[in-house]
Amino acid sequence: xxxxxxxxxxxxxxxxxxxxxxxxxxxxxxxxxxxxxxxxxxxxxxxxxxxxxxxxxxxxxxxxxxxxxxxxxxxxxxxxxxxxxxxxxxxxxxxxxxxxxxxxxxxxxxxxxxxxxxxxxxxxxxxxxxxxxxxxxxxxxxxxxxxxxxxxxxxxxxxxxxxxxxxxxxxxxxxxxxxxxxxxxxxxxxx
Numbered sequence: 001x002x003x004x005x006x007x008x009x010x011x012x013x014x015x016x017x018x019x020x021x022x023x024x025x026x027x028x029x030x031x032x033x034x035x036x037x038x039x040x041x042x043x044x045x046x047x048x049x050x051x052x053x054x055x056x057x058x059x060x061x062x063x064x065x066x067x068x069x070x071x072x073x074x075x076x077x078x079x080x081x082x083x084x085x086x087x088x089x090x091x092x093x094x095x096x097x098x099x100x101x102x103x104x105x106x107x108x109x110x111x112x113x114x115x116x117x118x119x120x121x122x123x124x125x126x127x128x129x130x131x132x133x134x135x136x137x138x139x140x141x142x143x144x145x146x147x148x149x150x151x152x153x154x155x156x157x158x159x160x161x162x163x164x165x166x167x168x169x170x171x172x173x174x175x176x177x178x179x180x181x182x183x184x185x186x187x188x189x190x191x
Contacts, residue, residue, distance in 0.1 A: 003045060004137060005146045006154045006187040010035035012057040015183060019095050023088050024081070028060045035184040040064035042186075048142035050074040053081045053149045061184065062148040079133050082150035083126040087117030107176055112168045123172050130156035137191060151181045161189060 010032030013020065020026040028036065039061070047069060052062040054076050066074045085106055091099060106116065112123040134157065137145065155178050159171050166174070181187060 002137070002142075002191045003144050004189050004191055005043070005047075006157065006189055007039065007061065007146060007148050008151050008154060008181045008183055008185050008187070009053075009055075009057040009061040009148060010039070011183045014057075014096060017095055017097065019093050019098075021092055023084060023091065024055045026057060028057050032057065032061070032183065036061040037064050039184045039186075040068045043146065044186075045144050047072055047144045047146045049140065049145045051077050051080065051145065051147040053153070054078050055081050055150065058148045058150065062146075065146065065148075077133065077136065077147075079129045079136070080147060080149045080153055083123075083152040083156065084119075084121050085116060085123070085126075087120045089119050090117060110169065110172055110176075112172050123175075124168060126153065126156050127160065127168060127171065129153070130160045133157060134160060134191070154181055154187055157189060158187070161191075 009028070011029045012032055013026050013029050016029040016031070018029075043065065047065075050062055050066055050069070050072055052059040052074065058081075059076065062074065066072070086099060086102055106114070112127075115122050130153065155175055158178070159166070159175060163171065163174070
């Protein structure tokens, strides 16, 4: 059985309440960098492969682990980026608190096909990416894989693995009641 660890990125400037410009390029906060350094010494195994989301906060979190294991390959997988359900164009310069009413409205709809704008994803889209990531993982020969990703995407992977046949509407409802994943939390999802 493969040992797969999903790790949520360290605290980002967005998590720290600061305004952000581009969802894919905002960095870790000073605390996030400290969390990432501490994480590098806490892994339960030496990985065969290190994978990161293309979003800056994820690969900055992965960097201390990659530095600790410089002989281990590191790859960027585009499909494991954060769930972008609010239109990024409408979120430029906003904080988490600014977006909170829109976030609540989005999840109150419980519509897996709702798209907030042309540059946003639907819940159906992100669940398809979760399935793609799982397929990608199962096709790899490596047995010990660490992936640096994002809370909502990791939850989508959890749902896909735990309830593959659950209707999408039920998955979306279940998603809203899942416990939070803290910054730099390690989530083992063996396959």
